[in-house]
Amino acid sequence: MSTSLTKGEKTRDKIIRKAAAVFNQRGYSGTSISELMEETGLEKGGIYRHFESKEELAVAAFDYAWSEIEKRRRAMLDEIPTPLGKLHGMIDGFAVKPSAVPGGCALMNTAIVADDGNPALRAHAREALRKWLDSLEALVRQGIEKGEIALGVSPAAIASTIIATLEGALMMSRLSNDRSPLDNARKHLHRLLDDIGRKVR
Amino acid sequence: MSTSLTKGEKTRDKIIRKAAAVFNQRGYSGTSISELMEETGLEKGGIYRHFESKEELAVAAFDYAWSEIEKRRRAMLDEIPTPLGKLHGMIDGFAVKPSAVPGGCALMNTAIVADDGNPALRAHAREALRKWLDSLEALVRQGIEKGEIALGVSPAAIASTIIATLEGALMMSRLSNDRSPLDNARKHLHRLLDDIGRKVR
Numbered sequence: 001m002s003t004s005l006t007k008g009e010k011t012r013d014k015i016i017r018k019a020a021a022v023f024n025q026r027g028y029s030g031t032s033i034s035e036l037m038e039e040t041g042l043e044k045g046g047i048y049r050h051f052e053s054k055e056e057l058a059v060a061a062f063d064y065a066w067s068e069i070e071k072r073r074r075a076m077l078d079e080i081p082t083p084l085g086k087l088h089g090m091i092d093g094f095a096v097k098p099s100a101v102p103g104g105c106a107l108m109n110t111a112i113v114a115d116d117g118n119p120a121l122r123a124h125a126r127e128a129l130r131k132w133l134d135s136l137e138a139l140v141r142q143g144i145e146k147g148e149i150a151l152g153v154s155p156a157a158i159a160s161t162i163i164a165t166l167e168g169a170l171m172m173s174r175l176s177n178d179r180s181p182l183d184n185a186r187k188h189l190h191r192l193l194d195d196i197g198r199k200v201r
Numbered sequence: 202m203s204t205s206l207t208k209g210e211k212t213r214d215k216i217i218r219k220a221a222a223v224f225n226q227r228g229y230s231g232t233s234i235s236e237l238m239e240e241t242g243l244e245k246g247g248i249y250r251h252f253e254s255k256e257e258l259a260v261a262a263f264d265y266a267w268s269e270i271e272k273r274r275r276a277m278l279d280e281i282p283t284p285l286g287k288l289h290g291m292i293d294g295f296a297v298k299p300s301a302v303p304g305g306c307a308l309m310n311t312a313i314v315a316d317d318g319n320p321a322l323r324a325h326a327r328e329a330l331r332k333w334l335d336s337l338e339a340l341v342r343q344g345i346e347k348g349e350i351a352l353g354v355s356p357a358a359i360a361s362t363i364i365a366t367l368e369g370a371l372m373m374s375r376l377s378n379d380r381s382p383l384d385n386a387r388k389h390l391h392r393l394l395d396d397i398g399r400k401v402r
Binding site: 025026028029030108111117122125157160161163164165166167168169174180181187 | 362
């Protein structure tokens with residue numbers, strides 16, 4: 001946070017940060033205004049001075065959570081020189097590192113309820129998924145162009161499979177309080193990348 | 202439903218069936234008693250005559266939803282003679298057929314909120330996942346014993362990867378309103394089974 005923020009901007013940022021953790025742990029419908037008041041230490045009016053509604057705050061909180069996840073991911077991937085290496089690194093980062101915001105993957109937590117009365121929130125989650133898929137597809141394509149990954153591999157299918165396997169495994173690991181689903185997913189996906197890489201050589 | 206049920210038992214069953222669809226679509230926290238009253242056409246007292254609390258009803262509704270899913274799955278798999286064939290069939294059933302209860306996979310929908318104030322519900326979801334994993338592990342083991350699947354394959358790892366990939370893909374397909382993540386998952390998992398099968402021959 002820059003120190004040049006006004007007091008109002010700082011309060012707004014604080015509300016978003018605190019709300020992101022609450023929404024991500026308790027879900028959008030499961031989060032009450034009184035819990036948000038308790039977490040932020042603000043009165044109802046203090047929160048609604050900055051956000052028109054719980055819906056609007058939830059969207060801002062999701063965007064914040066996702067931007068934190070993306071920031072971490074980008075910083076980690078910038079250290080890795082090759083597209084195939086970045087794909088391996090993304091898998092390890094997801095499977096091994098704790099989530100940037102408490103409560104697990106903000107995307108899955110937001111995506112899962114079919115009808116939560118907040119279509120704007122779902123639209124932001126949909127857009128986040130689209131961008132994540134695009135970034136993995138781009139890495140697979142770059143890997144093909146650089147000759148690291150076999151021709152004929154479908155970037156869209158690989159990107160989709162990586163995200164599905166990681167997200168599903170995270171759900172299972174969180175539910176069972178057991179790391180093995182994430183460990184299995186990680187090993188399986190590294191092997192998948194080895195396979196599509198190996199065909200080149 | 203058997204016709205030998207008493208009127209009270211019939212009402213209880215109806216409440217569970219209706220509640221299962223509401224909880225699965227709106228989430229446990231997102232479902233209010235007034236919605237359950239509207240769906241069942243009963244007064245609050247009429248619901249609470251059969252269930253001590255919303256928590257207890259949610260557990261009964263989850264168990265009902267999961268038993269419907271298992272019943273369908275078992276009926277489908279009974280038609281397939283070989284363990285490896287059953288694994289292929291389970292993947293197709295999950296990826297292609299609509300869910301037994303509206304709102305997608307009851308397991309994922311129940312699993313996803315980290316802190317919904319209903320630990321009994323989470324325990325039932327955890328047990329459902331454990332049993333699903335066990336049934337897939339048993340099929341992989343039977344496939345190894347019958348010589349359909351290569352020795353050295355880990356039944357636990359294969360079972361975990363299949364469920365993770367399907368559940369994650371379902372989340373993505375539901376969020377993006379696009380079948381391709383589930384289609385990609387299905388193809389990927391069939392190929393995985395072909396690989397662990399092919400090593401035998």
